[in-house]
Amino acid sequence: MHWAKRIASQLIQNHPERQTFVCASGISPSGSVHIGNFREIVTTYxxxxxxxxxxxxxxFIFSWDDFDRFRKVPTHVDPSFEKYIGMPYSEVPCPYGCHSSYAEHFETEFENALSAFDIKPEFIYQCQEYKSTRYHSSILHALKNRMEIYDILTAFKTGGANEDERSSFFPVHIYCEVCKKDNTTVQQYDEQNEMITYCCKCGHQNSLSIRQATNIKLHWKIDWPMRWKMEEVLLEPGGRDHSSETGSYNVSRVISEKIFKNPPPLYVPYEFINIKGSYAKMSSSSGNNYTPIDLLNVYAPxxxxxxxxxxQPHAAFQIGMDEDVIRNYMEYERYRDSYGSPSLTSDIKEALELSMMTDMGMKIPKFNQITSLLPLINFDTKLLKDLLYRDGEDYPSEMLEQIAKRAENWIKLWNPQKLITVNECPDHAFYGTLSLIEQEWMKAFCRILKNESIEKEHLMEEIYAICQDEDKRIMRNNQKRLFTIIYKLTLNNNEGPRIPLLIQAIGANKLLHLLEFDK
Known part of the structure; x- marks a missing residue:
């Protein structure tokens, strides 16, 4: 049983009376949302x-924690934005001047990426929720139980409780009404009149009616369980950093049970994703990441x-933009082509179904074939379509253009060594290294190129027959060697497109010019 089905079955078993199953995920818009964060929403999805x-x-809800404080200036943002540290993301200006705020810029970026996957959660913007006064009763409840909250938080720390610290603890952040930052200290709380007094490092001081204030926010480990209750959440994944014994989830779980009298949701911890070749954790602020847009420029959704x-969510894996892209495409294409076959495991079949965005019966171009052809035809998609059509493969223009664009991005941005070109002159030096048998193979191949009477469908039979041998293993190795020699003499590369496509892309006359040494 696929892991997503197992979790869904567990939820149904745990809540047989529940009419609507609320599944949640969320993140702070601290920068471009990377694929490590994407794992949370796709797990929920x-x-x-x-x-x-x-x-x-x-x-299916997704919370933007845009009422969180701006903590750090990402590497791709002007260093002058340090002056906004301490303000909520929703109050920080857009670093590129194209949106109303810092938060909106990165929220829009990620939401647009999600639409490419047809992932359509209900987006909740926490700045709006807090300013709407919707949470005021919960804030008052947390303030009323602030001593018990302090004790819960302290129980998860190594140090003991401090009575002075306990009496001065308040589970809220207050953003100053003047400087907009959270450099504030609560001076007094009047529970009877529901008033709170604060002072800010900027010098401002004020008393607020909690039921009317729009600048008060609960601390994260209280805010999270509060929202579980407000939204009746039954499932929420989280990173393994939240899953440790003293991590956010375990703390929030106790607060949910003891303070808000609400059973916590089923928690699905997920492992981090690493960039191949890097041991650093992905981070929106450091720039050490791939975003969904980065992947969409190379991969189909x-x-x-x-x-x-x-x-499995708890399984770590790496993503690279090197030859792993080809391997990932080939694996997916192989499984997709085998869909419906009894040889396909149930887990892989269900993973394909969860990922399905096109008809499984529709034939799709092979990515590796496209990447090997495009550089030879100067990335001309019309010529690409014509070459494939002549080889018996007909695809809709829009589909072919999309995959050709991804292949072009992958080659030009990540693997420029794939920008192979056709040799201008015959490589006499390499030809001289071939054995006499291998040179005879090349002569036979040139005779096939000159023989216009060979039907296209029989072309490969004739080419394979060049290396005929009673030992099938030897014959396969010889055929592989023959193709390597052809690619080396024509492209100065050990690999290339399938031979029929190579002939069509380059032309028989050009190939003969490069391969015929004994004229």
């Missing part, structure tokens, strides 16, 4: 799909979804 398949009504669906 897969479980919601399984719940819907089981006939359940689902509410269903390939990316499959990559996440095939791994």
């Amino acid at each position: 897969f479980v919601t799909k399984e719940l819907v398949k089981s006939g359940k009504k689902v509410r 269903e390939n990316i979804l499959f990559l996440f669906a095939k791994y």
